[in-house]
Amino acid sequence: xxTNMIIGLLGGLGLFIYGMKQMSEGLQKxxxxxxxxxxxxxxxxxxMGVGVGALVTSIIQSSSATTVMVVGFVNAGIMxxxxxxxxxxxxxxxxxxxxQLIAFKLGDYAFHAIAIGAFTYLFSKRKKFQYIGQxxxxxxxxxxxxxxxxxxxxxxxxxxxxLDWMESFAQYPILGVLAGIVVTVAVQSSSASFGILLGLVxxxxxxxxxxxxxxxxxxxxxxxxxxxxxxxANLTAxxxxxxxxxxxxxxxxxxxxxxxxxxxxxxxxxTILLKMSSFFGQTGPSTERLLANxxxxxxxxxxxxxxxxxAFLVYLVKKIIxxxxxxxKHGTTFIDERMxxxxxxxxxxxxxxxIYMHGIAADMVCDSVKAFLEAxxxxxxxxxxxxxxxxxxxxxxLHFIQKIPQAQLNDVxxxxxxxxxAVVDDIESIADDANDITDLxxxxxxxxxxxxxxxxxxxxxxxxxxCNVLDKSAKLLETHDLEIATEILxxxxxxDEMQIQFRxxxxxxxxxxxxxACDPNSGILLLEILDDMxxxxxxxxxxxxxxxxxxxxxxxxxxxxxVKVV
Numbered sequence: 001x002x003t004n005m006i007i008g009l010l011g012g013l014g015l016f017i018y019g020m021k022q023m024s025e026g027l028q029k030x031x032x033x034x035x036x037x038x039x040x041x042x043x044x045x046x047x048m049g050v051g052v053g054a055l056v057t058s059i060i061q062s063s064s065a066t067t068v069m070v071v072g073f074v075n076a077g078i079m080x081x082x083x084x085x086x087x088x089x090x091x092x093x094x095x096x097x098x099x100q101l102i103a104f105k106l107g108d109y110a111f112h113a114i115a116i117g118a119f120t121y122l123f124s125k126r127k128k129f130q131y132i133g134q135x136x137x138x139x140x141x142x143x144x145x146x147x148x149x150x151x152x153x154x155x156x157x158x159x160x161x162x163l164d165w166m167e168s169f170a171q172y173p174i175l176g177v178l179a180g181i182v183v184t185v186a187v188q189s190s191s192a193s194f195g196i197l198l199g200l201v202x203x204x205x206x207x208x209x210x211x212x213x214x215x216x217x218x219x220x221x222x223x224x225x226x227x228x229x230x231x232x233a234n235l236t237a238x239x240x241x242x243x244x245x246x247x248x249x250x251x252x253x254x255x256x257x258x259x260x261x262x263x264x265x266x267x268x269x270x271t272i273l274l275k276m277s278s279f280f281g282q283t284g285p286s287t288e289r290l291l292a293n294x295x296x297x298x299x300x301x302x303x304x305x306x307x308x309x310x311a312f313l314v315y316l317v318k319k320i321i322x323x324x325x326x327x328x329k330h331g332t333t334f335i336d337e338r339m340x341x342x343x344x345x346x347x348x349x350x351x352x353x354x355i356y357m358h359g360i361a362a363d364m365v366c367d368s369v370k371a372f373l374e375a376x377x378x379x380x381x382x383x384x385x386x387x388x389x390x391x392x393x394x395x396x397x398l399h400f401i402q403k404i405p406q407a408q409l410n411d412v413x414x415x416x417x418x419x420x421x422a423v424v425d426d427i428e429s430i431a432d433d434a435n436d437i438t439d440l441x442x443x444x445x446x447x448x449x450x451x452x453x454x455x456x457x458x459x460x461x462x463x464x465x466x467c468n469v470l471d472k473s474a475k476l477l478e479t480h481d482l483e484i485a486t487e488i489l490x491x492x493x494x495x496d497e498m499q500i501q502f503r504x505x506x507x508x509x510x511x512x513x514x515x516x517a518c519d520p521n522s523g524i525l526l527l528e529i530l531d532d533m534x535x536x537x538x539x540x541x542x543x544x545x546x547x548x549x550x551x552x553x554x555x556x557x558x559x560x561x562x563v564k565v566v
Contacts, residue, residue, distance in 0.1 A: 005152055005153070005155065008148060008149075008151070008152030009149055009152050009153065009196075009199075011145075011148060012145045012146070012147075012148030012149035012151075012152055012199070013145065013149060013187065013192065013195070013196065014145065015141050015142075015144050015145030015148060016141075016142055016145030016146055016149065016192060016195045017145070017187070017189065017192050018138075018141055018145075019137075019138045019139065019140065019141030019142030019143070019144070019145055020098070020138065020142050020189075020191060020192070021138065022134055022135075022137055022138030022141060023134075023135050023137075023138030023139050023142060025134060025138075025407075025408045026131045026132065026133075026134030026135035026136075026137075026138060046082065046083075046085060046086030046089070046307060046310040047086065047307065048086065049083050049084075049085070049086020049087040049089070049090060050086050050087070050089045050090035050093070050303060050307065051090060052086075052087060052090060053066060053070075053086065053087035053088060053089060053090020053091040053092075053093070053094060054090035054091070054093040054094040054097075055090070055094065056087075056090075056091070056094065057090065057091040057093075057094025057095050057097070058094040058097040058098070063091040063092060063094060063095035063190060063222055066087065066088075066091040066094065067088055067091055067222075067223070067225070067226040067240075067241070067244050070084045070087050070088060070091075070226075070240055070244075071084075071226055071230050071237045071240050071241055071338065074236050074237045074239075074240040080236075081236050081239055081240060081243070081314050081317070081318075082310065082311070082314050084240040084243065085240075085243050085247070085310050085313055085314060086307075086310060088240070088243060088244045088247060089247065089302075089303045089306065089307065089310075090303075092219070092247070092248065092251075092299040092302065092303060093296075093299050093300055093303055095190055095191060095222070095299070096292070096295045096296040096299050096300075098191040098194075099191065099194050099291075099292045099295045099296070100292045100293075100296060102142065102143070102146055102191070102194070102195055102198060102292075103198065103286075103288045103289045103291065103292035106143045107143050107144070107146060107147030109140075109143070110140045110141075110143040110144040110147060111140065111144070112140070113136045113137070113139045113140030113143070114136075114137055114140035114141060114144065115140075116133070116136055117133045117134065117135070117136030117137030117138070117139065117140055118133070118137050119133070120132060120133025120136065121133030121134050121136075121137055127410060127411060131410075142195075145195070146195055146198065146199060146202075149195065149196060149199035151203075152199075153199050153200055153202075153203040153205055154203040154204070154205075167210060169206075169210040169211075169213050169214060173212070173213035173216075173256055173259045173260065174213070174256065175213070176210060176211075176212070176213025176214045176216075176217060177213045177214070177216050177217035177220070177252065177256060178217060179213075179214055179217060180193065180197075180213065180214040180215060180216060180217020180218040180219075180220070180221060181217040181218070181220050181221040181224075182217075182221070183196060183214075183217075183218070183221070184217065184218040184220075184221025184222055184224075185221045185224045189222075190218045190219065190221065190222035193214075193218040193221065194215070194218060194295065197211055197214055197215065197218070197291070198288050198291065201287050201288055201291060202288060207287075208266070208270060208287055208290060208291065208294075209266040209267070209270075211291055212255075212259070212266055212269070212294065213256070213259065215291065215294065215295055215298070216252040216255055216256060216298070217252070219248045219251065219252050219298070219299070220245075220248050220249055220252050222248070223241070223244045223245040223248050223249075226240075226241040226244050226245075227241045227242075227244075227245060230242075235321065235323055238321055239314075239317045239318060239321050242317045242320060242321055243313055243314070243317045246313065246316065246317065247302070247306060247313065248302075250302075250306070251298065251299075251301075251302030251305070251306070252298075254302075255298060269294070270290065273290060273293050273294055273297060274290070276293070276297070277289070277290070277293060332353055332392075332393050332396045332397060332400075333352075333353065333356050334349050334352040334353045334356060335349045335350060335353050335396070335397060335400045336349060337400070337403070340400075340403055340404060340405065343404050343405055343406075343408045343409055343413075344409070344413065346400075346404050347404070347409075347413055347416060347417065349400075350397065350400065350401055350404075350417070350420055351420075351477070353393065353397050353400075354397070354420060354423055354424060354427065354477055355474065355477050355478055356393070357390060357393045357394070357397070357424070357427050357428075358427050358430075358473065358474055358477055359474065360386050360389060360390055360393075360431070361390055361427050361428075361430040361431040361434065362430075362470040362471075362473075362474065363386065364383050364386050364387065364390075364430075364431055364434035364435070365430060365433070365434045365437075365466065365467075365470060365536060366467055366470070367379050367382065367383055367434075368383050368434045368435075368437035368438050368441070369437060369459070369463045369466070369529070369533070370463075371383075371438070371441055372437055372440060372441050372444065372459070372529060373456065373459055373460070373463070375441070375444055375445060376441070377441060377442070377445050379438070379441070380438045380441060380442065383434055383435060383437075383438045384435060384438060386431070387431050387432070387434070387435045390427070390428055390431040391428065391431075394424055394425075394427075394428045397424055398421065398424060401417055401420060401421060401424075404417060412550065412551070415549070415550045416550050419546040419547065419549055419550050420546075422542065422546045423477070423543050423546050423547075426539040426540075426542045426543050426546070427539070427543070429535075429539050430536050430539045430540070433532045433533075433535050433536045433539070434536075436532050437529060437532050440525055440528055440529050440532070443525060444525060447521055449521055449522045449525060450522065451522055451526065452522075454505075455522065455523075455526050458502050458505070458526070458530070459526070459529060459530075461498075462495065462498065462502070462530060462533050462534075463533070465491060465494070465495060465498075465537075466495075466533050466536055466537060468491070469488055469491045469492070469495075469537060469540050470540065472484050472487055472488050472491070472540075473488060473540045473543055473544070476488065476543070476544060476547055477543070477547070480547055480550070480551075482547070482548055482551065484544075485544035485545075485547050485548050486544075488540055488541060488543075488544040489541055489544050489545075491537070492537045492538065492540065492541035492544075495533075495534055495537045496534065496537075499530060499531075499534045502530055503527060503530065
């Protein structure tokens, strides 16, 4: 294999992988919302996971990306191990969609797709057309790369040494399996390794019988990405990666065993697939199409075999990787940098982390105000410890948001990330206010201050409204329901009015009472805690404004006309 051939092969592979990436990004921008909805629809039923895994993988064009995503979800506690196994099975089916696509001999139309796609992507003013253009551009580059690899490898069919090496894959299938594993691990994509295999088939350098073991090896090799992503993850995430590995190894192992012990198994398999192809209207399919059909057949059959035994597979990986997970006390819970390659999923991770962060801050507010009313100093350490956690979450979360590649997002999602920056800061400010209230608790305890029944009632009334608005704010972050945002703003205006009223009443109470009836220091402390609670309501109003601004121009153009506020 000469230098020119190596450069041509690597160049064609680069075009193929880059084209697949562009096509994937365009599809994600077009269907990103639906993708998130499907991911959110996970249930404990493995059959649902299979469907979702197959669909998501067919959209993002990579089973490795899906399984890495699954490992991240399991690590964050969003998905159970049982759910993850179903999705992994579906991902194996979904990746065959890519194989079926690239088995079409569309190299002659590659430049047509590139020309139309590039023109649409660069010059269209509508976002949706730009996304479609990006898909077409990636589509064309993918097939141009595939054709380049095929043309580059064509001289190999005249190399007896190379042909003998390929022939050894048919005689010793384990060699083909190892070759498939090595190539797939090297390029980090089973679709890319399939593209290389298809290039060899197109060039006439490898036949169907020798290609089968390589195909099986790529199925095993694609699990390495998930295994690597599980390093440093929690125990359940490691088990999810192990389940992916076992599922693919068992499936490939059965076929490999048949290749060794069943005479002419490859020929028999070819006959069966030819009959199946004719049943589906494919008369005399090409070797490329036959190979793609074989890929689909293997993965569907493996899923059908193992689907009834999903619980057993979970049991098996728990036996192989025993132990119990520990709950983390500090830092983020949901975000995972492995999700950055799929930004739409990363946004959902950010949303969940924000809700988690808001929950900590809300508990801090409720605990601190209640402790102030009861003059309870035991809560102070707890609130201050929680503030440290909120600060840690804020720092990690903002760094994560900055790393999300906005080039792959649509306008609404870009605005969402921009506003999430503000929301995170607002939540941190709420936690700061709760911590300030603990300082007031210390002042009250140190000076042994008491409050009149009217002052106590004032704090209770504001506290009740604040807790109610905190609940609404949490629900707003979860649902993005703009009606809730309006309710929060109305409550904030009401609290502003009450703040003025209570301030005037407190000052009047201090003026007309002697120190025994109303200690001025108590009055000052009352004003300070009312200020803190009013500031908390301001932060929640800012959160409401941020969520509303995400969707403020959704109806100004057709690009975001499909945005639905729920």
